[in-house]
Amino acid sequence: MSNRICILLIEPSFLIREGLKTLLSSQGQPYRIEEFDAPVDDLDKLVNRINPDLVLLNPKLVIRLINLPRRNENIFEPYYIGLIESDAPTHIKGKFDQILNLDAEKSELNKIMEKSLRLIHNGNSETENTSLSEREISILKLVALGNTNNEIADKLFISAHTVMTHRKNITRKLGIKTVSGLTVYAILNQLIKLEEVQGV
Amino acid sequence: MRINKDLKMAEVIHMNHHLLPVLNRFDIYLGFGERTVEVVCKDHKINLNFFLEIVNTFHDPTYFPLRHLQSFKASMLIEYLRKTHSYYLDVKIPEIGQYISEIVQCSGFEENHRNLVKNFFDQYRRELTNHINKEEQGVYPYVLRLEKVLDSPRSSQETFDDLHKYSINEYEEDHDDVESKLFDLKNILIKYLPPVSNYKLLNLILHEIFELESDLNNHGHIEDLILVPIVENMEKEFHSRFANHGSNV
Numbered sequence: 187m188s189n190r191i192c193i194l195l196i197e198p199s200f201l202i203r204e205g206l207k208t209l210l211s212s213q214g215q216p217y218r219i220e221e222f223d224a225p226v227d228d229l230d231k232l233v234n235r236i237n238p239d240l241v242l243l244n245p246k247l248v249i250r251l252i253n254l255p256r257r258n259e260n261i262f263e264p265y266y267i268g269l270i271e272s273d274a275p276t277h278i279k280g281k282f283d284q285i286l287n288l289d290a291e292k293s294e295l296n297k298i299m300e301k302s303l304r305l306i307h308n309g310n311s312e313t314e315n316t317s318l319s320e321r322e323i324s325i326l327k328l329v330a331l332g333n334t335n336n337e338i339a340d341k342l343f344i345s346a347h348t349v350m351t352h353r354k355n356i357t358r359k360l361g362i363k364t365v366s367g368l369t370v371y372a373i374l375n376q377l378i379k380l381e382e383v384q385g386v
Numbered sequence: 387m388r389i390n391k392d393l394k395m396a397e398v399i400h401m402n403h404h405l406l407p408v409l410n411r412f413d414i415y416l417g418f419g420e421r422t423v424e425v426v427c428k429d430h431k432i433n434l435n436f437f438l439e440i441v442n443t444f445h446d447p448t449y450f451p452l453r454h455l456q457s458f459k460a461s462m463l464i465e466y467l468r469k470t471h472s473y474y475l476d477v478k479i480p481e482i483g484q485y486i487s488e489i490v491q492c493s494g495f496e497e498n499h500r501n502l503v504k505n506f507f508d509q510y511r512r513e514l515t516n517h518i519n520k521e522e523q524g525v526y527p528y529v530l531r532l533e534k535v536l537d538s539p540r541s542s543q544e545t546f547d548d549l550h551k552y553s554i555n556e557y558e559e560d561h562d563d564v565e566s567k568l569f570d571l572k573n574i575l576i577k578y579l580p581p582v583s584n585y586k587l588l589n590l591i592l593h594e595i596f597e598l599e600s601d602l603n604n605h606g607h608i609e610d611l612i613l614v615p616i617v618e619n620m621e622k623e624f625h626s627r628f629a630n631h632g633s634n635v
Binding site (some may be wrong): 190207216217218219360361362363364366367371373374375382384 | 423447448460473498499503506509563566567570571572573577578579580
């Protein structure tokens with residue numbers, strides 16, 4: 187899981203593209219960007235190839251805009267921001283997750299960009315509980331003590347797949363990815379004792 | 387803004403002072419006066435295009451080096467990458483290691499937490515060192531041999547056989563776990579370590595880790611965007627010129 191988000195920018199105006207990049211850079215979120223300034227025949231194919239987290243799209247450049255392509259029918263993946271004027275028709279606006287009105291003031295633009303990036307970064311749920319659940323704590327303890335996913339699955343009578351899901355959630359909530367990092371966390375928070383762990 | 391040959395070197399540092407260690411790797415140090423990038427490069431006998439590609443890749447993460455890829459040699463790039471490695475292993479890592487040894491001795495640290503943080507960092511240091519050694523002992527010698535053969539094809543059959551066997555793409559491995567450890571260390575310090583008395587030192591450690599992380603990211607970026615394409619081109623040339631020199635043909 188990389189921190190750098192991937193952005194697809196489809197907009198004919200050079201000035202607007204540069205302005206958007208300035209706006210993005212001021213958010214302090216590392217990103218890499220692919221830019222297109224010409225009409226797009228096949229948005230599905232493009233989105234599939236680039237696999238972006240965020241699409242900044244001027245709908246004028248899409249030849250037939252019917253549906254915005256999504257991964258796994260998940261509504262926010264990728265996250266679509268429409269680059270349109272305030273008087274654009276509602277049925278166009280309604281397709282996007284967010285509208286960036288090109289006449290808006292700087293503070294408004296910043297606010298929208300910040301909100302969008304936060305949504306993308308947090309796995310797309312706005313009001314997520316970031317503290318660990320009971321189940322996650324018991325799994326974290328077993329991970330920190332050096333158990334493999336299969337061993338944890340056996341001990342807790344759940345599938346290895348479920349263990350994986352819990353581990354992903356633990357990593358997302360804590361911001362700690364490695365087993366030794368999780369072990370340090372568990373000891374600092376007195377979930378396990380130092381003496382219980384081998385080789386820390 | 388793109389860094390170009392006519393900018394004053396002093397202006398480059400005003401634009402982005404994080405470039406200072408990068409300049410040091412070219413043996414360029416402060417005290418530029420009014421000299422431009424071009425003049426400073428000339429004074430230091432540095433290939434101007436190469437310098438510009440490196441600083442621009444560092445300065446702007448979205449910059450994509452393309453234009454001058456053919457105009458400098460892989461050995462030049464490897465010399466730069468080796469200097470970067472030695473900056474990590476000989477300067478930055480010992481520095482951060484020293485700070486961490488100091489911070490775990492200060493009050494506020496529980497006795498049994500002292501080794502915890504230190505050992506975690508030592509683990510990271512070992513993994514980074516291993517990763518760097520793999521590049522220095524495997525990838526770079528391969529690239530340098532390839533370059534030598536293309537420059538003067540009088541080499542032993544053994545060399546040709548070896549070069550036919552490998553490809554840069556085999557070396558393209560993910561740096562995932564090494565990166566993740568540094569990422570974890572940041573969050574442990576930011577979120578989970580109880581407050582300590584010497585908060586200034588802790589601030590400094592965190593600052594140093596952020597700097598190291600972005601330098602490492604840039605290093606990987608240069609490997610992926612400059613080194614790998616150059617070597618892929620060299621391999622293409624090698625296979626078309628010496629298709630008959632391999633024993634497997």
